[in-house]
Amino acid sequence: MPRLAIAPDVPRDLDALDRSARRDAIVALRRFLLNTASAPHPERVRNTRDPRVATLRLADRLRGVVVRQRDVYWLLTALPDAEAWSFAQRHRFTVNTAIGVAEVWDAEALDRVEPALRRSAGSTGARLFAHVCDSDLLGLGIDARLVPLVRLITTDANLEALEPLLPESQYAPLLVLGQGGSVAEAWRALDTRVAVPVTSVDVTDLPAALERTPDRAVFVPDPGTLDRILATPHWATFLYPTQHRLAHRELYESPVLVTGGAGTGKTLVALHRARHLAHGGAGRVLFLTFSQNVAGDASAKLDVLVDDPEVRARIEVGNVDRLAHRIVAEAEGRPPLLVGGPDLAALWQEAAHITGDEHSPAFLLREWEQVILAQNLCTVQEYLAAARNGRSVELDHEQRTAVWKAIEYVTERLRASGRRTLLQLAAEASTLLGRTTGDLLDDEGPAREPYRHIVVDEAQDLHPAQWRLLRAAVPPAGNDLFIVGDPHQRVFDTRVALSTLGIKAETHHLTISHRLPQEILSWGIRLRGGNAADGLVDGVVHLFGFRSTHPGARPAVREYASPEAELAGLVNHLREWINDGVPAEEIAVAARTGEIVRGAKAALAEARLAVRVSTLHGLKGLEFRRVALVGIAEGVVPAPETLTPASEDPTARAHDVQRERGLLYMACMRATERLYLSYSGRASPFLPP
Numbered sequence: 050m051p052r053l054a055i056a057p058d059v060p061r062d063l064d065a066l067d068r069s070a071r072r073d074a075i076v077a078l079r080r081f082l083l084n085t086a087s088a089p090h091p092e093r094v095r096n097t098r099d100p101r102v103a104t105l106r107l108a109d110r111l112r113g114v115v116v117r118q119r120d121v122y123w124l125l126t127a128l129p130d131a132e133a134w135s136f137a138q139r140h141r142f143t144v145n146t147a148i149g150v151a152e153v154w155d156a157e158a159l160d161r162v163e164p165a166l167r168r169s170a171g172s173t174g175a176r177l178f179a180h181v182c183d184s185d186l187l188g189l190g191i192d193a194r195l196v197p198l199v200r201l202i203t204t205d206a207n208l209e210a211l212e213p214l215l216p217e218s219q220y221a222p223l224l225v226l227g228q229g230g231s232v233a234e235a236w237r238a239l240d241t242r243v244a245v246p247v248t249s250v251d252v253t254d255l256p257a258a259l260e261r262t263p264d265r266a267v268f269v270p271d272p273g274t275l276d277r278i279l280a281t282p283h284w285a286t287f288l289y290p291t292q293h294r295l296a297h298r299e300l301y302e303s304p305v306l307v308t309g310g311a312g313t314g315k316t317l318v319a320l321h322r323a324r325h326l327a328h329g330g331a332g333r334v335l336f337l338t339f340s341q342n343v344a345g346d347a348s349a350k351l352d353v354l355v356d357d358p359e360v361r362a363r364i365e366v367g368n369v370d371r372l373a374h375r376i377v378a379e380a381e382g383r384p385p386l387l388v389g390g391p392d393l394a395a396l397w398q399e400a401a402h403i404t405g406d407e408h409s410p411a412f413l414l415r416e417w418e419q420v421i422l423a424q425n426l427c428t429v430q431e432y433l434a435a436a437r438n439g440r441s442v443e444l445d446h447e448q449r450t451a452v453w454k455a456i457e458y459v460t461e462r463l464r465a466s467g468r469r470t471l472l473q474l475a476a477e478a479s480t481l482l483g484r485t486t487g488d489l490l491d492d493e494g495p496a497r498e499p500y501r502h503i504v505v506d507e508a509q510d511l512h513p514a515q516w517r518l519l520r521a522a523v524p525p526a527g528n529d530l531f532i533v534g535d536p537h538q539r540v541f542d543t544r545v546a547l548s549t550l551g552i553k554a555e556t557h558h559l560t561i562s563h564r565l566p567q568e569i570l571s572w573g574i575r576l577r578g579g580n581a582a583d584g585l586v587d588g589v590v591h592l593f594g595f596r597s598t599h600p601g602a603r604p605a606v607r608e609y610a611s612p613e614a615e616l617a618g619l620v621n622h623l624r625e626w627i628n629d630g631v632p633a634e635e636i637a638v639a640a641r642t643g644e645i646v647r648g649a650k651a652a653l654a655e656a657r658l659a660v661r662v663s664t665l666h667g668l669k670g671l672e673f674r675r676v677a678l679v680g681i682a683e684g685v686v687p688a689p690e691t692l693t694p695a696s697e698d699p700t701a702r703a704h705d706v707q708r709e710r711g712l713l714y715m716a717c718m719r720a721t722e723r724l725y726l727s728y729s730g731r732a733s734p735f736l737p738p
């Protein structure tokens with residue numbers, strides 16, 4: 050039986066066909082897989098650079114190009130006859146000598162650029178790779194036939210022009226060396242191309258190389274798998290090498306933390322990891338994300354990703370608040386009551402008052418959440434002795450006693466009315482779990498298994514009380530916690546290093562955004578300030594090396610004379626987008642305040658533009674082709690009422706400003722294609738000049 054591996058271009062090529070040609074091609078591929086009498090036969094092509102190349106006739110005037118070795122056929126593309134023959138003649142195929150991945154070369158194009166490179170090299174003695182010896186190039190897997198060409202490269206521009214002609218496993222190390230990086234740095238770049246680590250490489254074994262190249266080749270064991278691959282998006286089948294390596298490792302001895310900039314595929318890695326763990330069958334998998342909104346999105350993606358209903362049933366999707374709610378409800382026999390925002394605010398007002406208004410309600414709330422609940426301090430003695438990390442205003446013994454009294458006032462009132470906050474619920478739930486054998490974790494009945502694996506998305510915004518709950522919800526063992534997050538996109542007030550909570554995680558970092566065009570990404574980095582962010586990791590996470598795979602349009606920033614003119618401008622802009630052919634459901638509009646959101650909703654409803662409108666927070670974890678952010682004005686972003694007065698606590702204020710900046714940055718980073726921002730009056734101070 051032939052074994053078929055398909056490249057990511059194949060589903061795209063078939064999608065571009067008319068219906069009947071597509072259907073014929075799929076039927077032909079099914080026959081090929083089943084090796085029936087009517088299956089297409091490999092047909093030799095004259096004058097190929099690689100004798101293993103052949104074509105398969107898939108439909109009328111349509112051919113698939115395959116590279117064949119032993120029983121394996123690597124289907125690269127499906128094209129009209131003449132184009133398929135030309136593709137087959139132009140390309141050659143190799144196995145990278147350093148990392149063992151399969152490589153595709155447009156050899157004809159490389160032959161064509163050689164004379165130009167030789168001419169430009171003749172006019173200067175400068176050589177971009179003069180500082181690198183041949184053995185280092187060869188050691189990095191640079192193809193022996195490419196080395197003479199590399200020696201002709203004189204400038205960065207020469208090298209950049211070669212990018213589209215080279216396999217990424219060749220270009221990535223050359224780029225680093227060309228920019229003056231060391232051989233060790235070039236190795237690190239090459240490492241991003243490794244999905245399956247290898248100890249020794251047999252360059253003659255293409256089938257083995259394909260197994261190590263999951264972004265370029267996926268084996269199709271049966272027609273059912275073929276149908277699934279053709280029916281699902283690229284991300285469901287073809288993970289990029291680092292993503293694949295992270296998601297598919299058999300065993301992580303300790304918890305894992307994957308950080309990375311916006312659109313680097315963290316959520317996709319987390320979803321693939323959940324599938325991998327559920328397939329392993331060692332026990333239930335809990336996939337947690339921050340809000341119910343995003344949980345719905347994750348659940349839909351898992352439905353696409355996991356076709357076996359039994360495996361899918363092992364993965365539960367939720368958010369941490371729901372988990373806490375459920376555990377407390379089950380233990381207490383009824384759903385817990387939550388306190389509403391205005392009632393809680395009133396209680397903090399009263400608490401500030403009874404302690405002589407020495408501290409503002411906001412100060413007391415922060416002290417409660419960031420010191421007391423964060424460290425699970427239960428008595429005044431514990432509080433008096435506790436470290437107050439991140440709080441810059443010193444409190445002496447007497448002041449701490451007064452603050453404790455104020456906090457006790459609020460917690461007593463809550464207790465008396467039987468109400469709790471979500472963080473209290475999380476703390477309560479972890480205490481309850483500590484006393485059970487895990488039966489509180491089960492929806493369906495008592496005495497079932499606790500979770501065996503927890504996968505956490507959007508981890509940057511979890512509070513220590515919530516982390517303690519997650520730690521209690523999964524027994525410490527291999528593959529217990531798989532965590533992904535981006536501290537630069539934090540939108541709440543938590544900046545906790547996992548190690549301080551007893552979660553010693555192995556960390557990994559993703560740097561390539563597959564969502565954002567480079568122009569939006571670069572502009573966003575300027576908005577964010579480019580500086581490091583803390584939280585999750587020990588130390589800080591940098592934006593260094595964060596880049597995109599593709600170019601695009603620069604963000605459009607528009608100033609208007611009045612809020613009314615701004616909304617009229619929004620309507621016009623959205624009409625242009627719709628006229629460009631962008632479906633309304635792929636457009637999002639967002640603003641910082643509920644009032645501006647309401648204004649935008651009314652204006653868009655009147656203009657009959659049915660696009661999604663939300664707060665900036667409401668965009669968390671989502672993505673849209675086009676994003677419009679309105680009211681990005683001074684006095685609105687940052688929202689003044691969320692900022693601690695500098696006179697009260699300058700550190701808290703700096704954190705508040707950074708959180709608001711992170712919120713706007715996160716919202717900008719949702720756009721896959723176009724970003725539009727507008728304001729009336731003066732621009733938000735966060736907008737880069």
Ligand SMILES: Nc1ncnc2c1ncn2[C@@H]1O[C@H](COP(=O)(O)OP(=O)(O)OP(=O)(O)O)[C@@H](O)[C@H]1O
Pocket residue numbers: 283284285287288289292309310311312313314315316317318535538562563564670671672718
């Ligand atoms: N392997 C892949 N195949 C196809 N598309 C991908 C792949 N990886 C990432 N992408 C693209 O990048 C987008 C972002 O992926 P994802 O949502 O997982 O990123 P993220 O790092 O979680 O982003 P954020 O932190 O901003 O929420 C995907 O929706 C998809 O468009």
